[in-house]
Amino acid sequence: MVRGKTQMKRIENAASRQVTFSKRRSGLLKKAFELSVLCDAEVALIIFSPRGKVFEFSSSSINKTIERYQSKAKGLGISKRGAPENEQHHLEGETVDLAKKIELLEVSKRRLLGECLDSCSIEELQQIENELEQSLSNIRIQKNHLCKGHIERLKEQERILGEENAKLRGKCGLQPLQPSTKHQSVPYVEISEVETELFIGPPERRTVRYLSET
Template structure:
């Protein structure tokens, strides 16, 4: 069963607060004594009451324990300062290295763009040439891959459209061979239209000639 966190706050009633202080002070001193005996450690306990009264406990000479604490705390602060200084030096060194790397990359980039080649030796120029050839090879490979992916995508779309078209035809009760053929090109339409008009004109003239043949003969 998980118990919720109990919020601690100051006891408002002065009498209850004094009773709780007395009980817990005795319990704390008992725990400090047990810790010193069971674990063979030096323990010093200092308590000031709300009114400024001193309560203390120590497993040995309390002044020696306090002196030892001051010495160790001073050493700890000194070590922390040294560690901080070393860390700052490390960061400074890393920053300088990073700036040099950035500068080298910028110079290399300018050379790949064909800038600042005056100071390059034949060996450096050959290396730049090889790098450009490799880059072009990668670019062409990637370009071919993109083309292939686009073609596959278009094929998939085409198949999808055919499937949708078949579904629509099925809903309309039509078969693929019942679909009307697409209209001819505009130029073809004009050509056919012109030929049709000429044919009709010839037929009209022929009909008139045949119908009036007797009159003309006379």
């Protein structure tokens, strides 16, 4: 069974608070002493009671330990202040490089769109033309690939619909549909017309071609 963590709070009763302080202070001083002996560590402990009374423990000299701490903290502060400056210079350099790359990309984009070509040499224009032709070739290849895939999907859908239609006609007792002949040529029928207007001479015949309805 996992018990929930007990939330610590200030002891309101003054007498109980003083008893707890004395017990915990003694235990803390004992642990500091054991740590210094067992691990050969330099330990300094300072405790101020609620009334302002000081209790301390040091494995050597508390003043020397404090001086050592201050010296160490000062060195860490210098390194921490130096790190942002170096990082800032590094970021500024990266920003300049990115700005140059963006500018080059913008120039290349405008040239591919047919702009700002006055300053280009023949070799540069030839290179731009080659890049455009290669781009068009890649685009056509991709377009053909997509069209082919779309046609294949349509054929697959047609096959599935045909199978479903055949199943439904079979359930209804109907004969399956015969596949239609694709690209049938439409026959033409020649019909003769007789001119009915009044004129001298034998009537003229005009041949008109109509699409056969059969």
